[in-house]
Amino acid sequence: MLNKNAITIERHIIDQQERHPGATGALTRLLHQIALSSKMITHEVRRAGLLDILGDAGHTNVQDEDVQKLDVIADEVIYRNLDHAGVLCCMASEERAKMIPIPSQFDCGKYTLAFDPLDGSTNIDANVSVGTIFSVHRKISPGERGTEEDLLQPGYKQVVAGYVVYGSSTIMVYTAGHGVQGFTLEPSIGEFLLSHPNIRIPKRGKIFSVNMGNYHYWTKGVQKYVDYLTTPDKEGKKPYTSRYIGSMVADVHRTLLYGGIFMYPLDMKDPKKPRGKLRMLYEAAPMAKVIEQAGGLATNGTESLLEIVPRDLHERTPLFVGSYDDVMEVGEYIKKYDAEKA
Ligand code: AHM
Ligand code: MG
Numbered sequence: 001m002l003n004k005n006a007i008t009i010e011r012h013i014i015d016q017q018e019r020h021p022g023a024t025g026a027l028t029r030l031l032h033q034i035a036l037s038s039k040m041i042t043h044e045v046r047r048a049g050l051l052d053i054l055g056d057a058g059h060t061n062v063q064d065e066d067v068q069k070l071d072v073i074a075d076e077v078i079y080r081n082l083d084h085a086g087v088l089c090c091m092a093s094e095e096r097a098k099m100i101p102i103p104s105q106f107d108c109g110k111y112t113l114a115f116d117p118l119d120g121s122t123n124i125d126a127n128v129s130v131g132t133i134f135s136v137h138r139k140i141s142p143g144e145r146g147t148e149e150d151l152l153q154p155g156y157k158q159v160v161a162g163y164v165v166y167g168s169s170t171i172m173v174y175t176a177g178h179g180v181q182g183f184t185l186e187p188s189i190g191e192f193l194l195s196h197p198n199i200r201i202p203k204r205g206k207i208f209s210v211n212m213g214n215y216h217y218w219t220k221g222v223q224k225y226v227d228y229l230t231t232p233d234k235e236g237k238k239p240y241t242s243r244y245i246g247s248m249v250a251d252v253h254r255t256l257l258y259g260g261i262f263m264y265p266l267d268m269k270d271p272k273k274p275r276g277k278l279r280m281l282y283e284a285a286p287m288a289k290v291i292e293q294a295g296g297l298a299t300n301g302t303e304s305l306l307e308i309v310p311r312d313l314h315e316r317t318p319l320f321v322g323s324y325d326d327v328m329e330v331g332e333y334i335k336k337y338d339a340e341k342a
Helices: 009-018 026-046 070-082 121-126 212-217 220-230 248-258 280-293 324-341
Strands: 088-093 111-119 130-138 160-166 170-175 180-186 191-196 207-209 261-264 297-299 319-322
Touching: 009 026, 009 180, 009 191, 026 070, 026 111, 026 130, 026 160, 026 170, 026 180, 070 088, 070 111, 070 121, 070 130, 088 280, 111 121, 111 280, 121 130, 130 248, 130 280, 160 248, 160 280, 170 191, 170 248, 170 280, 207 248, 212 220, 220 324, 248 261, 248 280, 248 319, 261 324, 280 297, 280 319, 297 324, 319 324
Parallel strands: 088 111, 207 261
Antiparallel strands: 111 130, 130 160, 160 170, 170 180, 180 191, 261 319, 297 319
16 A cells, blocks of 8 residues: 555655746656656566567567567657657657757647667676666747757756666656755556655765776876775775676666766876767766765866756767866866876
8 A cells, every 4th residue: 555645756746846836747747757767667677687679679589570679669669658748849869869849730838858768788798787878958940940059059048958777767857956865666566656856965975986997098187086986084094985787777777876976087198189988968968967966066077067058969978977176176177187287
């Protein structure tokens, strides 16, 4: 039996809408459709070990049917749940090179959606947590249909941002600009229930999260910072411990709950072409919005991730997100050691 105090995501979203008397309900509908998509993706992810689902796109299963990769399935689920809802004017997905228009037979709405349907999907064969990331902006271009201009807006203008972790349970975390709420999927009734109200990230943490295999490709500032985190202090104590799943949604979710820092720094392997890995629009910006709404900080090492205006849909960026003090501190190392190269 459901506790009478349990708050479903539907009720929570409607309560929020009622606080804004002029609201049309479009955002409510959009969040409903995202929650619905994540329930459907949960269903697919939970079957990931089964023969028909696993394997690369383009392969065939035992019945000689085409096998689709889970990230392709997740992309299709989100697209199909939102193309006809009348709330979006266009979409962008990690899975698709170009902007996704709303088909001409459907009405356009006043929002855009950028999403990573299944982040960390290279881990899926090992049963490691994966996630969906989403970012919503308000349409700014004058015409009826959406354009890239509507998607290429800075992160601070996001109306809604969030993610879903498909882990030991499915958790959806989102912000609509008034704090961060987390909902856990109760599988027996298929409802997301408010399990983490008003999440606040600790001001400083004790965990750092980064792919240490890339150490030699980082800038000096990042190397010095990680050296500092891993070197015992004068009393022989090592204040930080390391955790790296390699699935950003899971790594950021842990960072949000426990504090600390998650980083994907600039890669200097080819010094002429330094590059970040994570994508601004549907990976970095929404995570930055969630972290900052919870009281943390998100930068590219030198500037706020939320201030950056992406120039193309799949632009990449270095990323440092987490507890306010920890992200400030890495910024000080970068300023001190890398400034002359910037
Ligand atoms: P993807 O969008 O292709 O799944 O790549 C993004 C993922 C993130 O989830 C994760 O933080 C990162 O790539 C891991 O990269 P690496 O294996 O280089 O550490
Ligand atoms: Mg991704």
